[in-house]
Amino acid sequence: MDSSSRSMCNLTQVFHFSSGNPRIEETRGVMHLFSNDAHSSHLPVERKPLLCVLRVPNHMTYADFCQFCGSFVQHILEMRIVRNVGMEDCYSILIRFDEQKAADTFHKHFNGRSFSSLEEETCNVLFAADVHYTSSIEHTQSIPASSTEQPFCPVCLERLDQDTSGILTTICNHSFHCSCISKWTDSSCPVCRYCQQQPGNSTCSICQSPENLWMCVICGFVGCGRYKEAHATRHWKETQHCYALELETRRVWDYAGDNYVHRLIQSKTDGKLVELNHHCNHDSDGCCSCECGTDSGFSEAILNSKVEAIVNEYNELLTSQLEDQKMYFESLLQEVEEEMKGKLRKLLRKLYARIQG
DSSP states (O other): OOHHHHHHHHHEEEEEEEESOTTTOOEEEEEEEEOOOTTOOOOOTTOOSEEEEEEEETTOOHHHHHHHHGGGGGGEEEEEEEEETTOTTEEEEEEEESSHHHHHHHHHHHTTOBSSTTOOOBOEEEEEEEEEEOSSSSSOOOSSOOOSSOOBOTTTOOBOOTTTSOEEEOTTSOEEEHHHHTTOOSSBOTTTOOBSSOOSSOOOTTTOOOSSEEEETTTOOEEEOTTTTOHHHHHHHHHOOOEEEETTTOOEEETTTTEEESOEEEOTTTOOEEETTOOOOOOTTOOTTTOTTTOTTHHHHHHHHHHHHHHHHHHHHHHHHHHHHHHHHHHHHHHHHHHHHHHHHHHHHHHHHHHHO
């Protein structure tokens, strides 16, 4: 290592980061960031148009941060959301600009600035000396990753081209146009619904494991999944509470049906939670969890719920259509009125011209 490389290493801080859904694929890397010198206003000499915003609070969504950046979004080529090791209540954003001047102005404008007037957290902006991926890819590379075939934005279905618009890559490694993701007000990914706001200090009620947690929809018991100690499954077997919410993805699992459910309703006969469009596929010896074999009004309750939902939907549709028709005919009446007024003005002009003549 030469003297210039050693001097640069002395001026940088090393942060290990990761991205991606840990249950599917996780990418790890290392970024070297220039230290902010509070006693000097000089920017790093060897800086690049690559910045890192450290410790963004988890409650800030992608749309919130794009709004926070304001007019600088048009100078951004790529934004990548990553999580730093040991920082569970926040995330970081790597930002590459189209020119060094824009990066310097962004650093000057936002470094040390509060994210909002109601929060204590401040924006900590550092210049990145280098960013390397260390796992989950074939070879080490710096961002952005270049490829001949550009992927498509899942929202607008247009190509993700850095030259025409900025690209934001979420924490689960899905990429979008900044203008498209800025309209998504939720903190989850529009593609896979993976949420950047992971459960804070939730742990299994039995073994205290913080990973793969499930919460019982009926009583609120929190237990680990079948890939850990399976305390959530054991809770279902002991209590017959068959619906559990996965804290990571916010999806509901039906232990009795052994699948995810998309909509739960309350039975009008006994008040129990049941899945809409539920069909019991259990053995002939009966269903021990949902007791559908002993509930004679189960099918009737489901049918009544469907009919009620259909009636409400058509009533809302009819109301909206009537409102649209009202606005349409009012616009026609206004056009006819304007036309009659125009003809009347012409006749008055002609009459006035004859009188003057």
